[in-house]
Amino acid sequence: MAEQITEREQWGSRWGLILAVAGNAIGLGNFLRFPVQAASNGGGAFMIPYFIFFLIVGIPLMWMEWGIGRHGGKYGHGSAPGMFDVLWKNKIAKYFGAIGLFVSTIILIYYTYIESWTLGYSFLSITKSYFGLENFEAMKSFLYGYQGREATSYFNGITIAYIFMLITFVLNFWILYKGISKGIEKLAKIAMPALFIFAIIIVIRVITLGTPDPAIPENSVSNGFGFIWNPDFSKLGDPKIWLAAAGQIFFTLSVGMGTIHAYASYLKPKDDIVISGLATSATNEFAEVILGGSIAIPISVAFFGIATTTAMAKGGSFDLGFASMPLVFEQIPFGEIFGFLWFLLLFFAGITSSVAMGQQVIAFLEDEFGMSRKKAVLSLGFAVLLAVQLVVFYLKFGYLDEMDYWAGTFGLVVFAFVETVIFMWIFGAEKAWNEMNEGGDIKIPRFFFYIMKYVTPLMLFIVMMWWLINDAIPILLLKGVAEENLIYVWGSRIFMIIVFATFLYLIHIAWKKKRMRNGLSN
Amino acid sequence: MGFQTSGIIFMILAYLFIGGLVAYCLYKLLFSKTKK
Numbered sequence: 001m002a003e004q005i006t007e008r009e010q011w012g013s014r015w016g017l018i019l020a021v022a023g024n025a026i027g028l029g030n031f032l033r034f035p036v037q038a039a040s041n042g043g044g045a046f047m048i049p050y051f052i053f054f055l056i057v058g059i060p061l062m063w064m065e066w067g068i069g070r071h072g073g074k075y076g077h078g079s080a081p082g083m084f085d086v087l088w089k090n091k092i093a094k095y096f097g098a099i100g101l102f103v104s105t106i107i108l109i110y111y112t113y114i115e116s117w118t119l120g121y122s123f124l125s126i127t128k129s130y131f132g133l134e135n136f137e138a139m140k141s142f143l144y145g146y147q148g149r150e151a152t153s154y155f156n157g158i159t160i161a162y163i164f165m166l167i168t169f170v171l172n173f174w175i176l177y178k179g180i181s182k183g184i185e186k187l188a189k190i191a192m193p194a195l196f197i198f199a200i201i202i203v204i205r206v207i208t209l210g211t212p213d214p215a216i217p218e219n220s221v222s223n224g225f226g227f228i229w230n231p232d233f234s235k236l237g238d239p240k241i242w243l244a245a246a247g248q249i250f251f252t253l254s255v256g257m258g259t260i261h262a263y264a265s266y267l268k269p270k271d272d273i274v275i276s277g278l279a280t281s282a283t284n285e286f287a288e289v290i291l292g293g294s295i296a297i298p299i300s301v302a303f304f305g306i307a308t309t310t311a312m313a314k315g316g317s318f319d320l321g322f323a324s325m326p327l328v329f330e331q332i333p334f335g336e337i338f339g340f341l342w343f344l345l346l347f348f349a350g351i352t353s354s355v356a357m358g359q360q361v362i363a364f365l366e367d368e369f370g371m372s373r374k375k376a377v378l379s380l381g382f383a384v385l386l387a388v389q390l391v392v393f394y395l396k397f398g399y400l401d402e403m404d405y406w407a408g409t410f411g412l413v414v415f416a417f418v419e420t421v422i423f424m425w426i427f428g429a430e431k432a433w434n435e436m437n438e439g440g441d442i443k444i445p446r447f448f449f450y451i452m453k454y455v456t457p458l459m460l461f462i463v464m465m466w467w468l469i470n471d472a473i474p475i476l477l478l479k480g481v482a483e484e485n486l487i488y489v490w491g492s493r494i495f496m497i498i499v500f501a502t503f504l505y506l507i508h509i510a511w512k513k514k515r516m517r518n519g520l521s522n
Numbered sequence: 523m524g525f526q527t528s529g530i531i532f533m534i535l536a537y538l539f540i541g542g543l544v545a546y547c548l549y550k551l552l553f554s555k556t557k558k
Contacts, residue, residue, distance in 0.1 A: 014551070044532030051539065226525035227531045275554065279547035285540045441554040 023352025069264025078363025086173030100258025125339030
């Protein structure tokens, strides 16, 4: 394909790139989802499938996505449609890339709102706004009041949540407007070290808590760690545990979205991706297992015991992070500061991920339509700002949950499976292997070749089928959806169909324009 | 319940695995030919 390659932006430093990709991977899930998954799926035994999938799905996908991204960047493509088009000489290839754009855009829309809760809660922590609430139910009611799910005496509507949503939105798009090196890389260089420092401070506070109430010796940090790590080997016979581990690896590394591809596209053709990809994965695991596993669950067990922590965790990761953690903060000295650090940490984890989602779409508009960065950022920003209104106002009706399942869960595994097949089977395993190893500081061990060619796509296919049968079909058939929420769930689906169709149309238009340009120049 | 020995072993193994990976990557990043 004789395409004109225009001058593209570049990363300022290798460290900046690694921090940015690690920031993309490290999200709220590292600190909220992982500990809940580990504790409820066999504790230490969960780590066996977790690390197996890390080796056979996580790391291989990470290298493949860096490889696809850098390869696409050589041809001036920073998003999945263009990347797939150069890997697979087929007219339909580029349309598969719409899945990546769709997933990133939908997640960006609702993640911006979720991310804003963490910023809002860091403010509410330092101002001690929730201090005085005595139990989990009251704290949950406070959270629901903040989110506008319930009318409570704590908040007058969703004004505060809306203000923080706007602040978060402006911050995200301002960083995107500043560009790769001056925006995203600068953010990563500030936010990532800050995130680690805050997390280490909180972990030290957690492990020095001991037994907060000597009258209840079983409520201790030590038992909290036992709750996460004591292995229950009987659970290993349950395929659900293996699927849960595969899912966690998938979510935590932020693969299957097209965001890593976008970042890697700004590399030079001979830049290493082997060590960079491995370093990104290792940094994410450090944040998840060592830091994430040492905060929410141990502190919750220390204050409320295992039974209550289990009940809290069953309500979901957000109940654990936004209801049980504040209950702890109000009971410890300088709790307002620890609460502020905890939620700011989550905010940094969130914003370094959301800018990555936005970057892929901006790269698509810049590279395929020749838009200026300013115009691309304004276009996406305007669309996201409009769409996020629906998430804000229809949150309590399940509007966000529907998006989270189809884009943020099922869409990821579909995209990962598609990209693996295109890269390893259509583009060709040997070519893909050489592409990934090009410029590498080390050679990827050869056994990963067979893992990437056979095991990773097979595992992705199994996970995809399992989720399709066990979750996607019941969700599609609206099982368990309250009658009054049906219209909002359908509204969410129609919205997602419109977004997906829009991307298909934009891809069609972009390539049509390119054909016309090439025709004129020939 | 307590923090059982098997739990402590699993935690140490996981920490060693991740710590080792981080240390290896840091070593390679600091001493690689292509570092910037």
